[in-house]
Amino acid sequence: MNTSETPQNVHEQIVTLLPRLRRFARNLTRNPHDADDVVQIALERALTRLDQWHRDARLDSWMFKIVRNAWIDELRSRTRRDKIFLAAEAGDSVGTDSMARESDLMSVQSAMARLPEDQREAVSLVLVEGLPYREAAEVLDVPIGTLTSRLARGREALQALLGTEGETP
C-alpha cells in the first residue's frame, strides 16, 4: 500500500501512529510521563534510521520495536544510575492512577499493570494494538511459540484478575 514514500509521507504516517505509540509505551512503562519521554526518544532514533525501514515491513511494528528498545535502554541506564545513587527514585511508582477512567475500564488497566512484563508486552501488542502474532513476535524478538505462551499466560492472569463475567456491555 505504500508505493511512493517521500520522507514527509513517512513522517506523517508516523504522526498518525503517535496515539498508538503512546498507548503502547504506557503499557510498557506504566507511567504516562515515562511513556512520552520514551516515545520522544524513539521518534528521534527512528528518524535517523528511516533508511533501515523496509517499505514492505509494517511501519507500526517497526516503530513499536524502536519504542521498546528505547525503554529497555532507559531501564538499563536507570538500574545503573540507581546503583550509582543507592537512593532509588522515590515516586517512580506505577502511574495508573493518573490514567483512571471509569471504574470498569480502570480495572482492565490496573490488571494489565499487574502482569509480569513479558506477558504485558505480549497482551499489549496483540490484544490492544491488534498486531498479528508474527509481527508481535518480531517486535519482541522471540519465536512465535514464546509469544503465544506469554499471551496465553497473560490472558489467564487477566481473566483471573478481572473475573469471568463473560460478556461486558
Added chain:
Amino acid sequence: MTISDETLMAYADGELDAAARAAVESAMRSDPQIEKRLIQHQALRRRVQTAYSAELSEAVPERLLMAARGVPSQPGGRNVVNLQEARAAMERSAPRAPSSRPRWQSVGALAASLMLGVAVGFFMWGRSPSPFVVGPGGALVARGPLAQALSNQLASEQSPSSSVRVEVSFLAKSGEYCRTFSLSADEASPSGLACRHGDEWQVQTFAGEPAAGGSSDYRTAGSGLPASILKSVEGQIAGEPLDQAGEKAARARGWKSIAP
C-alpha cells in the same frame, strides 16, 4: 476432540487458517464447553480493546508531534531522562548562560589552579577551615574531616555526627579508587569527587555552589549530585559502583590502587 486453550485464543485472535478454524467450529458444535471457553476469550479481547480505545483520541503533546516531523525541540520542563540528555542540556545551555563565577571546574593540569580558586574562594565565604590543601604536585588534596571520611566512612554506614557524606565509591578506569562526597547532609551542599592517589585523596571535581535557578534540571532524579559530578563519575567509572562488601574490601586495603 480436545481443543487447547492456545488454539481457542488463536481462533479469537483470527490467527487460524481455514482448516484449523473448521476443526474448532466442528468441535464447538459437539461440545458446548469449548464454545463457552471461546466466548470468554473473545469477550476478554473485546474488553481489553474497549478499555484502551479512549487513549487513541487523546491529544498528542506538541513535543511528540515535532519529534515525529523531525523538528528539533528542547526537552520539556520535566526532569531529565538520562545522562546523555543531561550532558547535552548542559552543553547547550553553557554558552547561553555564561557565569562570571564558574560553578565547577574539572581538574585537568591546566584547570587545577582555577578550580583551586573556586574551592578556596568558596570556603573563604565563611565555611572555614577549608577541607582542601594544595598538594606538592599542585593538586587539590582533601584533609581533615573530609580526608578522614573518605578513608573511613562507608556509603552504607554514614555517621550522623560526620559533617561529610560519602555517597558513591567506585574503581576508576585508571585503577584508582574514587568516591563522591558532600560536605553536609543537605542535598544542596557543596560536593565533589575525590580519587585515592598514593596516600592522598585528590579532589577531581568540586561543585562549590549549589545548582541555582534553571540549572536545577541538571540534578538527576534520585540523586543529590550535581550533573558535573555525575558526569565525572560516568566518565571515570570502570564497571559498577562498589557495593558494601566492595567498599569494605577497598577500605581494608587502604584504598590502594589496583595497578593496571
